Amino acid sequence: MNYRDQINALLDQQDAKGQSKYGHPLEQSTAAITERLYHLAEELVDGLRYTLWVIDKLERRLKMQVQVKLLNPNCRPYRKYIHDAGFDLRANIPAPIKLPPDGRVKIGAGVCMAIPPGYYGDIRGRSSLNVAGILCPGGTVDAGYTGEICVVLVNLSGEPYTVQPYERIAQLTITPIPEVELVEVDELAGSERGNQGFGSTGRV
Numbered sequence: 528m529n530y531r532d533q534i535n536a537l538l539d540q541q542d543a544k545g546q547s548k549y550g551h552p553l554e555q556s557t558a559a560i561t562e563r564l565y566h567l568a569e570e571l572v573d574g575l576r577y578t579l580w581v582i583d584k585l586e587r588r589l590k591m592q593v594q595v596k597l598l599n600p601n602c603r604p605y606r607k608y609i610h611d612a613g614f615d616l617r618a619n620i621p622a623p624i625k626l627p628p629d630g631r632v633k634i635g636a637g638v639c640m641a642i643p644p645g646y647y648g649d650i651r652g653r654s655s656l657n658v659a660g661i662l663c664p665g666g667t668v669d670a671g672y673t674g675e676i677c678v679v680l681v682n683l684s685g686e687p688y689t690v691q692p693y694e695r696i697a698q699l700t701i702t703p704i705p706e707v708e709l710v711e712v713d714e715l716a717g718s719e720r721g722n723q724g725f726g727s728t729g730r731v
């Protein structure tokens with residue numbers, strides 16, 4: 528019997544006017560039903576909690592765990608929404624840094640990560656900074672690299688840019704790498720594109 532049926536069965540013990548069908552005084556009958564309903568509600572909440580706990584456990588089984596060591600508690604990699612591709616990396620700097628036009632800088636992100644074999648950390652720009660002309664040329668964090676992750680920024684905005692302490696300056700995705708073996712040959716198998724590249728297909 529589901530909970531709704533159990534509740535209705537309890538209520539059925541009283542007639543439409545609230546009188547007990549079994550001859551118990553009204554107060555006694557109502558108190559007994561209310562108490563039983565409280566117990567049902569407790570069982571329901573308990574069942575719900577357990578279900579959520581099991582869902583969480585099952586979901587964790589699907590997740591790859593990556594060890595993270597924070598060099599600064601303000602630099603925890605940040606993901607605003609659970610399905611975001613990247614974790615934002617922050618500038619681990621105690622004071623603002625001025626980046627002149629055309630200047631470039633390497634900034635520690637205050638975090639080390641043990642990226643598992645078969646994956647790499649792909650450092651990419653944030654669109655908000657890209658559009659402002661503060662570009663991250665990208666970087667590769669190899670599995671096995673345990674030093675501080677650093678971010679390179681280049682100022683192509685034409686104006687000075689001040690990087691603030693703990694500002695989110697780039698993002699890092701954890702990206703799978705296919706197993707690859709390079710096989711040396713004298714000639715590559717032919718293809719339609721051949722050696723045409725660098726704009727050979729035109730602009731439009």
Ligand SMILES: O=c1ccn([C@H]2C[C@H](O)[C@@H](COP(=O)(O)OP(=O)(O)OP(=O)(O)O)O2)c(=O)[nH]1
Pocket residue numbers: 650665666667668669670672675676677678679
């Ligand atoms: O933007 C970057 C690029 C690299 N690294 C770290 C992680 C990476 O595993 C290591 C080496 O990077 P990469 O192989 O790109 O540099 P390299 O110039 O080829 O140096 P190495 O001779 O150390 O491989 O430096 C960063 O923290 N940020």
